[in-house]
Amino acid sequence: MNLSSLATGRSSVMILSVVIVATLFALPFFAPRTVIQDLFGVLTLLVLAMNWNMLAGFAGLVSVGQQAFVGIGAYAIFAAVILWGLDPLVGILIGGLVAALFAVPMAFFTFRLNGAYFAIGTWVVADIARLAAGQWKALGGGTGTSLPKGTTKDMFGVDAIKHLLDVSTAAATDALTYWIALVLALVLFVASYLFLRSRIGLGLQAIRDNANAARSVGVDPVRIKAAIFILSGLGIGLCGALMFLQITRVTPDAAFSVIDWTAFVIFVVVIGGIGTLPGPIVGVAVFYCLQRLMADYGTVYLIILGLLGIGIMLFARRGLWGTFVDRTGLDLLPLRHMAPTRSGPSALPPLPATQTLA
């Protein structure tokens, strides 16, 4: 593929993305409420998938304990609303911050472990968090609790949206949570791209390829991995708080569910393309389509999804997106730093005379 057609390809994709994003923002103005609710689920799954992809795909941290951050975000927003009487939107921020804070000691303990041990270790920590949440009597202990009636109605912005869209309060709440999820997904996507293109991101890719060599050129693997782990705690915490604000009911088992918040997410990322930036988007799209197509056959879609996951792990290890890029050479979001083309004389001093070594 030559450069000019690649450039045309990129700009047309750029225009297409802008159109899609604009449509997604405008959707609550004309789409039925069920579509908005469905898309809310898709977007939050995408946020979880992008976070896990950064961890496992780029930082090599295969965590099976990300549900800890969903649960902590969920419990934090319920505490903020029920116990401290704060606005749910402030509660979402608190959920993210508390989850990020929790990531610090979690990293401290689990980073001593490697590979499979790290996976088990994170799972254990998440389960400890689940059991601890079950002891929180003020939030219902093991049976959980609900947000008081009307909480979401009084949320900041709901009234304005209600008048703007001319819909019921419940629909306005859905629109608001949908927009927040959309902004969260977009911000996360752009931030991931900028991060991977930055100096730290380059160091991260070097660590992924060879940690020992990375250390010997001055890259500190632990520091960079810890930074990613804590940032993903923030992202997942925000997402968890948002999801349970929309559900309006929290229990330890639902909030810290390894199946819902980690296992599905792993499948989505593996199918879409682990270690590629657009992979999670492709994976979420496939997941959602399968779920829709097979809706009448119960949980058959899970079996199909599992078979698809196994097939991709065996035959297309870089997932659908990675395979597409490998086949076509059409990488729409290249992370590569291209070497500068130099024509003029070197800017640095000329080469010295050759000296023979002893």
Next chain:
Amino acid sequence: MPILTLKAVSKSFGALKVTDDVSFDLSDGEALGIIGPNGAGKSTLFNLITGNFAADSGQIFLDGRDVTRDSAMKRCESGVGRSFQIPQPFGRLSVYENLLVAARFGGTVSAADAPDFCMDILERTCLAPQADREAVGLPLLQRKRLELARAMATRPRIILLDEIAGGLTEPECRELVATIGKFTLPARRSSGSSTYCMPSTASSSA
């Protein structure tokens, strides 16, 4: 003052004493060769100097400063550059990016200066035509060159070349030694760089 000093450095793996009471000074601009049969502990000595292994006893000084307890990352920033005996490129990064990582981290080169800085080293090591290629598919000589180039990109004051010519043919070896020569002293004497080379076989010690 010597740039690198080892004082009675020892390292054992279990009952096997690999490095036994090694002491030497290396002064600015000096090239030092370390020769020994396989298993003599040459690479271990290197790993002790670069901080990949911790010494059991003894001290290592860089510019008179005790760095015995410093991590490998810290020593790299202080000016210890190394190449690996078996090339360890960042496989999925391009040749250019391999240098960019080294320059931006260990070399603390600014984002604005890094592209030119890296390209200059790539030209000197004859890797410029391969700059945008993934490092994983390079032939052995090019991978050896990349090891050297990446080590140079960390702006080392001392460079440790671990069997840099190992596995190369005689002409390839001469070519590589000529490349190494381009980096040695005159160009960097002003900044106080010294070269420290470790050929282990007769054919590679030029």
